[in-house]
Amino acid sequence: MSKDRLSNNIRRLRFDAGEMTQQQLADKVGVTRQTIIATEQGRYAPSLPLAIKIARAFGKTVEEVFQLEM
Amino acid sequence: MEVKAWKDLGTYCYGLIVAAISIYMLIQKSGSQRNFAMIVAAIIIGIWIPIGQLVMKKRILRGLDERERLIHERAKAISDSFLGGFCLMGLLGLWGWVGLKASVPVYIPVIIVFGLGAIAEILKPLLILIQCKMERSEGGAV
Numbered sequence: 001m002s003k004d005r006l007s008n009n010i011r012r013l014r015f016d017a018g019e020m021t022q023q024q025l026a027d028k029v030g031v032t033r034q035t036i037i038a039t040e041q042g043r044y045a046p047s048l049p050l051a052i053k054i055a056r057a058f059g060k061t062v063e064e065v066f067q068l069e070m
Numbered sequence: 071m072e073v074k075a076w077k078d079l080g081t082y083c084y085g086l087i088v089a090a091i092s093i094y095m096l097i098q099k100s101g102s103q104r105n106f107a108m109i110v111a112a113i114i115i116g117i118w119i120p121i122g123q124l125v126m127k128k129r130i131l132r133g134l135d136e137r138e139r140l141i142h143e144r145a146k147a148i149s150d151s152f153l154g155g156f157c158l159m160g161l162l163g164l165w166g167w168v169g170l171k172a173s174v175p176v177y178i179p180v181i182i183v184f185g186l187g188a189i190a191e192i193l194k195p196l197l198i199l200i201q202c203k204m205e206r207s208e209g210g211a212v
Contacts (some may be wrong), residue, residue: 031135032071034202043205044137 005069010040013058013065029053071138072202075195082195086188093184097177145197155184156177 008034014020026033029050036043039054046054055065131139160182168174 032138034071035135035137038137038205050136051191 005042006045006066007042007069008066010036010038010054010065013060017058025054025057028057071134071141072199075198075202079192079193079199081191082188082192087189089184093177093181141198141201144201145194148197149190149193152193153186156186156189162207 010025016023022034022036026036029036030034030053031050035044035046039046039050051066053061055062058065130142134142161179162183164174164179
């Protein structure tokens with residue numbers, strides 16, 4: 001069974017959104033900065049509610065922020 | 071969460087040392103007669119553990135986000151498994167070691183269980199710190 005890999009472009013979206021810091025994004029979605037860092041670097045797969053909150057913070061859909069590589 | 075884990079680690083290590091010394095002195099000074107203070111303490115601890123777990127769990131988890139909650143639950147699961155496994159190993163091993171029909175002073179199995187319980191509590195913050203360190207080393211510079 002192959003391992004699915006979740007990637008994202010949160011870092012690029014942060015910079016596109018007026019150089020939003022990790023802390024600002026964390027405050028917006030209600031998590032710690034460490035969680036945003038881990039998510040950005042692909043070391044943590046966020047829950048569906050958190051993924052939706054992150055997408056909404058950038059005014060994007062979940063699929064535009066997160067990609068599943070199978 | 072990491073700062074709290076370091077604080078907890080220090081507190082539990084200190085508590086373990088104080089408890090170990092206290093128990094040693096208590097055993098040295100006590101005779102074989104009934105100890106009512108110990109019976110009362112046992113009842114209080116026995117009631118506090120399940121209630122305390124529920125109360126404290128809500129309080130601890132309230133301040134954590136989903137990732138931290140996952141780290142915390144993972145650490146708890148491993149330390150609980152350690153406690154269960156090593157208690158079985160310790161008690162059954164002791165039983166095998168002394169002989170199935172032999173007897174040991176009653177404080178020995180008590181010390182085994184409490185000692186492993188204390189180690190399991192120390193393991194929890196340690197496992198949290200290890201998980202955070204592994205996360206950082208996997209990801210590289212922030």
